[in-house]
Amino acid sequence: xxxxxxxxxxxxxxxxxxxxxxxxxxxxxxxxxxxxxxxxxxxxxxxxxxxxxxxxxxxxxxxxxxxxxxxxxxxxxxxxxxxxxxxxxxxxxxxxxxxxxxxxxxxxxxxxxxxxxxxxxxxxxxxxxxxxxxxxxxxxxxxxxxxxxxxxxxxxxxxxxxxxxxxxxxxxxxxxxxxxxxxxxxxxxxxxxxxxxxxxxxxxxxxxxxxxxxxxxxxxxxxxxxxxxxxxxxxxxxxxxxxxxxxxxxxxxxxxxxxxxxxxxxxxxxxxxxxxxxxxxxxxxxxxxxxxxxxxxxxxxxxxxxxxxxxxxxxxxxxxxxxxxxxxxxxxxxxxxxxxxxxxxxxxxxxxxxxxxxxxxxxxxxxxxxxxxxxxxxxxxxxxxxxxxxxxxxxxxxxxxxxxxxxxxxxxxxxxxxxxxxxxxxxxxxxxxxxxxxxxxxxxxxxxxxxxxxxxxxxxxxxxxxxxxxxxxxxxxxxxxxxxxxxxxxxxxxxxxxxxxxxxxxxxxxxxxxxxxxxxxxxxxxxxxxxxxxxxxxxxxxxxxxxxxxxxxxxxxxxxxxxxxxxxxxxxxxxxxxxxxxxxxxxxxxxxxxxxxxxxxxxxxxxxxxxxxxxxxxxxxxxxxxxxxxxxxxxxxxxxxxxxxxxxxxxxxxxxxxxxxxxxxxxxxxxxxxxxxxxxxxxxxxxxxxxxxxxxxxxxxxxxxxxxxxxxxxxxxxxxxxxxxxxxxxxxxxxxxxxxxxxxxxxxxxxxxxxxxxxxxxxxxxxxxx
Numbered sequence: 153x154x155x156x157x158x159x160x161x162x163x164x165x166x167x168x169x170x171x172x173x174x175x176x177x178x179x180x181x182x183x184x185x186x187x188x189x190x191x192x193x194x195x196x197x198x199x200x201x202x203x204x205x206x207x208x209x210x211x212x213x214x215x216x217x218x219x220x221x222x223x224x225x226x227x228x229x230x231x232x233x234x235x236x237x238x239x240x241x242x243x244x245x246x247x248x249x250x251x252x253x254x255x256x257x258x259x260x261x262x263x264x265x266x267x268x269x270x271x272x273x274x275x276x277x278x279x280x281x282x283x284x285x286x287x288x289x290x291x292x293x294x295x296x297x298x299x300x301x302x303x304x305x306x307x308x309x310x311x312x313x314x315x316x317x318x319x320x321x322x323x324x325x326x327x328x329x330x331x332x333x334x335x336x337x338x339x340x341x342x343x344x345x346x347x348x349x350x351x352x353x354x355x356x357x358x359x360x361x362x363x364x365x366x367x368x369x370x371x372x373x374x375x376x377x378x379x380x381x382x383x384x385x386x387x388x389x390x391x392x393x394x395x396x397x398x399x400x401x402x403x404x405x406x407x408x409x410x411x412x413x414x415x416x417x418x419x420x421x422x423x424x425x426x427x428x429x430x431x432x433x434x435x436x437x438x439x440x441x442x443x444x445x446x447x448x449x450x451x452x453x454x455x456x457x458x459x460x461x462x463x464x465x466x467x468x469x470x471x472x473x474x475x476x477x478x479x480x481x482x483x484x485x486x487x488x489x490x491x492x493x494x495x496x497x498x499x500x501x502x503x504x505x506x507x508x509x510x511x512x513x514x515x516x517x518x519x520x521x522x523x524x525x526x527x528x529x530x531x532x533x534x535x536x537x538x539x540x541x542x543x544x545x546x547x548x549x550x551x552x553x554x555x556x557x558x559x560x561x562x563x564x565x566x567x568x569x570x571x572x573x574x575x576x577x578x579x580x581x582x583x584x585x586x587x588x589x590x591x592x593x594x595x596x597x598x599x600x601x602x603x604x605x606x607x608x609x610x611x612x613x614x615x616x617x618x619x620x621x622x623x624x625x626x627x628x629x630x631x632x633x634x635x636x637x638x639x640x641x642x643x644x645x646x647x648x649x650x651x652x653x654x655x656x657x658x659x660x661x662x663x664x665x666x667x668x669x670x671x672x673x674x675x676x677x678x679x680x681x682x683x684x685x686x687x688x689x690x691x692x693x694x695x696x697x698x699x700x701x702x703x704x705x706x707x708x709x710x711x712x713x714x715x716x717x718x719x720x721x722x723x724x725x726x727x728x729x730x731x732x733x734x735x736x737x738x739x740x741x742x743x744x745x746x747x748x749x750x751x752x753x754x755x756x757x758x759x760x761x762x763x764x765x766x767x768x769x770x771x772x773x774x775x776x777x778x779x780x781x782x783x784x785x786x787x788x789x790x791x792x793x794x795x796x797x798x799x800x801x802x803x804x805x806x807x808x809x810x811x812x813x814x815x816x817x818x819x820x821x822x823x824x825x826x827x828x829x830x831x832x833x834x835x836x837x838x839x840x841x842x843x844x845x846x847x848x849x850x851x852x853x854x855x856x857x858x859x860x861x862x863x864x865x866x867x868x869x870x871x872x873x874x875x876x877x878x879x880x881x882x883x884x885x886x887x888x889x890x891x892x893x894x895x896x897x898x899x900x901x902x903x904x905x906x907x908x909x910x911x912x913x914x915x916x917x918x919x920x921x922x
Contacts, residue, residue, distance in 0.1 A: 163190050163440045164433035172436045173418040176399060178409035181389075184443065185409075192440050193447045197307070197407075201263030201279055202229040202245075202503065202636060203510035204252050224252055225459040225637065226503055226510040230265060230291075231614050232470035232633035234281035234658035235708070237747045237770055239294035241466055246298025246306075248462055252454040253304045259446040260305040260351065263508075266292040266339045267355075269659050270315040270689055271674040273584045278504035278614025278634055282658035283690030283705065284767050285338035286791075292339060293347040300350060303449020305442070308344070310355035310388060312337055312370060313683075318583045318675035321391070324358040327683040330760070332359070333795035333802070334687050341379055350383045350445060354403060356391045365392045371402030384435075384442045389507075396421045404435040456513045460638055464516070467635040467642035472655040473709040474619075477627040480606060482649025482711060483566065486528040491560040492519055493600060494570030494593075495535045496612050499542070501572055502639050504614045506580025516640035518570065518610070525648050534560045536600075537592045540574045554596050562603040568647060569600055572612030572632075583675055587618045587665050594622065601625050610643060619702050620663045631657070631703075649711060654745035654772075656708035656816070660691050663702050669693025691817045692763035706749050706767075706816035712740030712777065716748065716821035721811045727829070730787040734813045734822055738775035745774045749814055750785045752792055755807025759848065760794055765812060765820075768792075787811075792828060799834045806830025837910045839888030839903045846887055851913040855906055856887075856898070863897030 164172060171187050179185040179194060186194035199205040206222035227233075227245050236242070246264075253261055265276075269283040281288040296306040313325040313336045327336060343349060354364040354371065364370060365387050375381045386405040392398050395406060395414035406414060421427035473481070483490060497519045503510060523531050536557035537550065561567040571593045578584055588594075601607050608628040611617060612635075623629055630653070635642055645651040662668055669692075673684040688696050691705035718735040732750050751765035769785040792809060793802040808827050814820035830850070837845065837852045847853045882890060891900045898906075 162437060163192065164436040166190055167436065169419055169422060169429070170415070172432050173415040173422075174412070175436050175439050176404060176418065176432070177395075177406040177415055181408040184405065184439075186443075190440075191444075193443050195259045195305075195443050195446055196257055197260040197262055198253065198256070198258040199263075199507050200224075200249060200253070200258075200261040200510075201265050201508055202227045202233075203508075203512075204249065204256065204258060204261070205508060205510055206256055206258075221511070222256070223511045223513045224256075225249075225454075225456065225463055226512040227463045228466050228470050228636040228639065229278050229503055229508070229614065229634050230281045231278040231504075231658075232635050232639075233466065234287065234291060235472050235631070235633065235655040236291075236466070236469035237287070237656050237658070237772060238469055239290045241469055242291045242294040243298040244462065245466055246295040247302050248454075248459045250299045250302030250304035251452060252459065253299075254302070254449060254452045255454040258304070260307055261299055262307045262353065263309065264292045264295040264306065265309050266343070267310055267312075267314045268336055268339070268689060270683070271583075271670045272587050272616045272659075272662065272665065272668055273674060274315060274615065275317040275578050275583045276314075276504075276506070276580050277616075277659075278578065279508060279580070283660065284658070285335055286342075286767050286769070287658055289339040289342035290770075293343040296343055296347045296349045300348075303446075305350040305446040307351045307353045307386065308340065308349040309353035311340055311352050311364065311375070311385075312355060313359050314355035314357055316583055316675045316681065317581055319679065321356040322358075322679055323676060324361050324680045325683060326360055326680055328686060329797045330795045331683060331687045331689070335689050337374070340375075344375065344379045344381050348382070350442060352381065352383065352385050354385055354387055354391060356388050363391075363393060365398040365403050366394060366401045368401040376402060382438075384438050396427055399435060400427065400431055404438050460514060463636050464638035464641050467639045468645060468651045470633060470635055470655050471643065471646055471653055472631040472633075472657055472707070473629075473646075473653040473711075474631055474661075474703050474707070475623065475627065475629040476709055476711075480566065480608060480628045481647065483568075483608075483647050484529060485526050485648045488565040489530040489532065489563070490522070490526070491557075491564035491567040491604070492522060492531055492533045492570070493536045493557045493561060493567055493596070495537055495539050495542070496570040496572050497522075497568075497610075498533065498535065499539060500640055501575060501612045501614075501634055502636055503634050504579065505575045508580070512637035515637050518640040518643045521641040521644035522568075522647065525644050525650065532560050532564060536569070536596045537590075540576050550592060554599060557596060558599045558603045561600045561607075564604065566606045566608065567600055567604050568608045568610060569597060570610050570612065571597065573614065573617065578614050584615060587616055587662075589617050597622060597626075608647070610647075616659060616661050618664065619661060623702060631655075631661075652711045652742055652744045654708065654710060654747070656706050656747050656749075657703060658705070660694055660701050660705045661703040662694070663700060667694070667699050667701070669697075688763060692766065695764045695817060701818075704816045704818040706747075706814075707819070708747075708816075710740075710742075710744045710746070712738055712742040712744040714744070714746040714775070714815070715739050716813055716815070718782075719811075719813050719822035719824050721824045721826050723826070728789050730789070730811070730826070732769065732785045732787060732811060732813065733782055734785075735780055735782050736773050736775065737780040738777055741777050743774070743776050745772055746815070747772045748783045748785065749816065750787065751812040751814070751817065751820070752787070753810040753812070754792070754794070755805050755809060757807060758794075758805055760796075762794060765817060767817070785813075789828075793831075801834060803834075804828060804831045832913075832915050834914055836907070836914065838907045839891070839900075840886045842884055842886055843890060844883035847883070849910065852906070852910045855909055859902070859906070860897045
């Protein structure tokens with residue numbers, strides 16, 4: 153029996169150049185190369201952010217199509233799971249994914265995807281959690297932990313700034329450093345530092361002109377050196393342009409395999425001296441450690457029934473009750489008549505299209521589950537419209553379908569209308585052209601509301617849809633997203649009140665596409681897209697412009713009501729952690745779950761433009777009617793920081809911060825102010841620094857003001873700095889310009905001395921944090 157080597161045992165020196173080069177590319181579409189003589193096993197991978205896609209393969213490991221050949225549990229995709237605001241649930245879903253992966257011999261699940269929903273038009277938004285990096289990090293990190301604690305590797309993707317499908321394999325995302333760090337890298341940073349993913353997948357696009365597969369700054373300087381990542385970086389499938397340049401930049405594994413063609417490019421580069429073999433050896437050692445690590449847990453069985461039950465439990469948490477005027481929901485399952493309208497009730501959309509498609513082990517439809525739960529209530533059905541690719545029944549036109557639905561609605565106590573996007577309108581590979589529902593569905597909606605105003609609209613969509621102005625005409629609206637294979641049962645349970653909805657929006661629903669902060673700079677042109685909105689992505693941008701929205705970030709109703717009270721914000725002794733405590737009371741008549749959201753606002757005199765509020769933490773609590781409980785949300789001092797481009801690091805400004813607790817970004821229930829001591833400045837000052845920069849500096853400001861006082865003759869009246877108009881005129885000038893004025897209190901020959909005194913006060917760069 154061969155003894156397995158320790159995962160960290162060095163192996164590169166014992167391999168030939170050909171063997172080492174082969175390890176850095178796939179042996180097929182979803183399997184890496186093995187070296188049996190060195191005990192380096194092959195690694196089998198599978199697409200699977202929300203379920204395993206187990207493709208039928210050709211003899212050489214090539215994939216036949218994008219559909220799974222083997223059934224696997226289809227859990228709610230990230231667009232739905234994001235609205236659960238439930239990391240513990242995401243952790244359990246990932247554990248079930250890992251169990252299925254082990255049962256099928258899969259060692260790495262290609263997910264989760266944590267890219268930011270910059271625009272509602274992105275065709276792949278259904279695979280991503282949120283427009284907010286903290287929420288994305290909490291849910292994505294929980295999935296990484298859930299997979300890896302069960303012995304299956306996670307591939308955190310798509311690193312980085314993969315926020316559109318238009319020209320996705322070539323486009324350069326041109327992003328200033330501050331939004332890059334605060335928005336687009338922040339979730340990756342939190343997960344890498346805290347949850348230690350075993351692999352990261354680089355994206356197709358470039359960032360600031362450098363393609364990710366060859367981006368040394370992102371793959372090595374930031375990911376590895378700054379954040380301490382110790383896993384492998386693999387490419388997205390087909391993303392490598394120059395294999396040698398990619399390896400040199402820090403990309404360990406090219407996927408899929410190229411039949412040895414690019415392996416030979418590496419061999420030739422080493423032989424010619426164009427590539428130092430030590431660079432290859434470093435990648436090989438990481439790949440060997442990775443292969444041994446992910447092959448540590450093997451075998452096992454997956455319980456399809458239990459996983460379907462978990463998929464249903466997860467789906468229960470995801471739908472968002474946007475409106476419920478007059479308490480139309482929940483429906484009474486014991487009496488009355490319900491018109492179930494819309495083909496999506498019978499033929500549901502439950503996942504997105506593209507590389508993540510799963511063949512489910514079973515599929516619950518809303519119509520069937522409503523009929524099962526009805527215990528005296530009469531359920532009627534009319535299709536109302538046909539889905540693309542499905543022809544209406546013979547001799548039935550679209551008008552016939554509409555008229556049938558209207559007749560049923562008018563003769564029923566309530567109409568439940570299922571609307572949404574067909575798969576053809578949103579998919580990996582292309583972006584959407586608009587955010588409207590199909591015209592045929594909107595015509596049906598108008599007719600049904602006229603026939604029976606007691607209408608419940610249930611949406612099924614992977615990207616946001618425009619609900620204005622029609623949402624004003626319907627009393628009840630549920631955003632159902634794409635809920636996976638058990639979603640039909642979840643919607644039925646919510647409609648009949650078996651489950652009390654608790655989902656909260658993980659992205660803003662705008663009134664118009666034109667209101668989106670990214671609208672004028674999406675998807676770019678001539679191979680480049682400028683992220684012109686900066687840090688003002690999603691709710692940050694809507695709130696900063698005081699822009700009216702259909703439904704705000706974090707919004708979601710319940711069949712009960714909650715009150716928030718007694719907010720306390722306490723700094724621990726070391727000042728590194730803030731404990732935000734709020735009492736939540738269920739003031740209604742049903743048991744329910746509330747998600748308490750904690751936001752912060754920066755100092756009024758901030759040196760940079762900051763959003764009105766930013767999500768800093770959240771926690772959920774389940775309460776019986778009349779029950780109260782304290783909820784504690786931990787914030788770290790670093791959560792209050794912004795990224796200073798000037799200092800090249802995150803920085804906490806000193807001043808008064810507002811800490812808010814609420815039920816959405818626009819439903820703030822409690823607020824408190826907190827004075828925070830700022831970080832020491834890391835910025836060196838010189839003559840080119842402006843007067844304002846000198847005055848703001850904790851050391852430079854007092855030094856300069858002391859020189860001003862010393863230069864003023866005894867008994868002299870107010871100086872120039874005491875005149876507000878003169879001061880405003882001067883503060884934007886470099887100090888060396890002011891020093892050149894004959895009447896200046898600071899002479900040019902004193903600038904060097906002042907700059908040296910400031911430099912001596914700066915903290916040791918080696919002690920910098922993140």
